[in-house]
Amino acid sequence: MRIPKAAELLAERLQDDIVSGRLRSGDALPSEARLMAAVGVGRPGVREAQRILESKGLLRMARGARGGAIVTHPTFRVVARSASLWLQYHGATLRDVYDTRTVLESAAAERSAESGHSDAVAALKVVAEAEHTALSDQTRWFELGLTFHHRLIAVANLRTLSVLSEMLMEVTEAQVRRRRGEIAPLAWQERAPTVTKSHSKIARLIESGDGQRARDFWRLHMDLAGAIFFDAEADETVSDFFDAQRAAELAQESTSTPKAAELVADQLRRQIVHGTLPQDHMLPPELQLAESFNVGRPALREALRILESESLIVVERGSRGGARIRTPVASATAESLGIMLQLGRTTVGDVYETRLLYERAAVRGLAGRLAPEHHRSLRLSAEAGAALVNDPERWASHAISFHQRLVELRGLVTLSYLSGLVHVVLDRHWAARVLPPRLRPEALHPASVQRLHMKLVAALDGGDADSLEALWGGHLENIHSQIVTAGDADTPLDFMRT
Ligand SMILES: [Zn+2]
Numbered sequence: 331m332r333i334p335k336a337a338e339l340l341a342e343r344l345q346d347d348i349v350s351g352r353l354r355s356g357d358a359l360p361s362e363a364r365l366m367a368a369v370g371v372g373r374p375g376v377r378e379a380q381r382i383l384e385s386k387g388l389l390r391m392a393r394g395a396r397g398g399a400i401v402t403h404p405t406f407r408v409v410a411r412s413a414s415l416w417l418q419y420h421g422a423t424l425r426d427v428y429d430t431r432t433v434l435e436s437a438a439a440e441r442s443a444e445s446g447h448s449d450a451v452a453a454l455k456v457v458a459e460a461e462h463t464a465l466s467d468q469t470r471w472f473e474l475g476l477t478f479h480h481r482l483i484a485v486a487n488l489r490t491l492s493v494l495s496e497m498l499m500e501v502t503e504a505q506v507r508r509r510r511g512e513i514a515p516l517a518w519q520e521r522a523p524t525v526t527k528s529h530s531k532i533a534r535l536i537e538s539g540d541g542q543r544a545r546d547f548w549r550l551h552m553d554l555a556g557a558i559f560f561d562a563e564a565d566e567t568v569s570d571f572f573d574a575q576r577a578a579e580l581a582q583e584s585t586s587t588p589k590a591a592e593l594v595a596d597q598l599r600r601q602i603v604h605g606t607l608p609q610d611h612m613l614p615p616e617l618q619l620a621e622s623f624n625v626g627r628p629a630l631r632e633a634l635r636i637l638e639s640e641s642l643i644v645v646e647r648g649s650r651g652g653a654r655i656r657t658p659v660a661s662a663t664a665e666s667l668g669i670m671l672q673l674g675r676t677t678v679g680d681v682y683e684t685r686l687l688y689e690r691a692a693v694r695g696l697a698g699r700l701a702p703e704h705h706r707s708l709r710l711s712a713e714a715g716a717a718l719v720n721d722p723e724r725w726a727s728h729a730i731s732f733h734q735r736l737v738e739l740r741g742l743v744t745l746s747y748l749s750g751l752v753h754v755v756l757d758r759h760w761a762a763r764v765l766p767p768r769l770r771p772e773a774l775h776p777a778s779v780q781r782l783h784m785k786l787v788a789a790l791d792g793g794d795a796d797s798l799e800a801l802w803g804g805h806l807e808n809i810h811s812q813i814v815t816a817g818d819a820d821t822p823l824d825f826m827r828t
């Protein structure tokens with residue numbers, strides 16, 4: 331067993347207290363002595379539980395007289411960190427992450443135009459105006475530009491869409507900042523005014539309420555901005571999120587982690603995400619590892635604990651024990667994503683609306699681009715559904731995998747990954763509500779949904795982007811109205827069994 335069961339249970343219980351708001355950000359955790367007495371765990375178990383929570387960004391250890399374990403809420407960085415490990419391991423390119431951002435941001439622009447609040451649009455215009463006055467100050471102009479993109483997503487007023495977009499921005503941010511310094515002054519002087527003008531223009535388009543024009547315009551803008559920042563290295567894989575500079579930043583932020591341990595963890599992590607250390611590989615014994623990294627045993631142990639908290643190793647006890655390599659899995663990210671969404675009181679309707687936006691965009695993007703063999707495999711997948719319409723439990727999971735397959739065919743690793751995360755989050759919500767698959771939104775009315783899925787497959791053979799979008803958008807809106815009818819749309823996402 332990886333971690334003493336009692337420690338895991340205690341961590342889970344405390345996590346529930348934090349996510350439900352019984353423990354608030356800034357609160358001190360009950361003392362070790364009280365926790366030990368309350369749950370019958372020894373001191374090592376309490377410490378282990380604290381460490382698990384710390385790795386999830388739910389706790390920070392304060393030093394000094396008023397020190398102790400303080401409750402915090404995770405930042406986007408926690409989710410981004412976990413996502414970037416997966417993306418690196420699966421060889422996602424910077425271009426792929428950026429193109430997925432484009433899908434999400436242009437969907438945000440469209441929705442903002444259709445339902446954005448005027449206050450939020452006004453706030454967007456304030457930033458665009460500030461950009462015009464900052465054209466002579468590259469640093470300030472650049473930061474304002476980033477702020478603009480953050481605000482644009484916020485106007486759409488969907489929490490799930492925000493979290494996913496912010497997570498991707500965090501993944502690409504290090505690269506964008508690095509590239510900023512490399513842009514030749516002349517190129518910058520030429521391009522900056524164009525970029526700024528298009529920020530003003532999107533604000534006007536959103537205000538005018540023309541969703542489709544806003545979406546199409548923003549896609550062009552993203553292409554233009556992408557050309558400035560990523561042209562030369564677009565085909566590179568997501569470069570190390572944990573470069574030396576990042577490790578130093580982390581060491582400064584977290585007072586409890588010695589720098590040597592972070593650096594050792596950094597080197598091992600690199601070897602895992604680059605595949606040098608494969609799945610199930612056993613690391614050498616501690617003493618040998620400590621020697622090879624030229625660090626003491628406490629630092630090495632700390633490094634192993636960091637990697638364990640990131641689900642990149644499993645420490646097995648016993649005579650034949652040791653640290654076994656685990657390659658990055660999506661479920662680790664889904665866990666942190668779920669925590670963020672629950673803490674933000676994200677509603678079920680919000681998650682489904684976000685799914686609607688990117689799925690519809692993905693299907694639109696398939697027009698005229700689906701290779702014959704992919705079309706065939708999609709047809710086979712849809713046809714398999716016909717045999718399941720009278721078996722609601724299996725039908726439900728078939729329906730979800732059909733939706734997932736559609737997104738995958740769009741050809742963006744990052745978008746497929748996000749779609750998978752969203753499906754895990756929804757599954758955990760419905761599972762905690764003890765709602766059997768046959769009663770979930772995807773599973774209702776199997777026969778008519780099956781016909782619709784088949785209709786989409788047919789339309790993908792030569793159909794234009796607008797008709798595909800209308801067809802799939804209509805289907806997703808139907809699912810959404812079922813959630814509204816069932817009274818679930820405004821229910822906060824909740825993984826805790828009630
Ligand atoms: Zn921009």
Ligand SMILES: [Zn+2]
Pocket residue numbers: 729733779783805
């Ligand atoms: Zn469907």
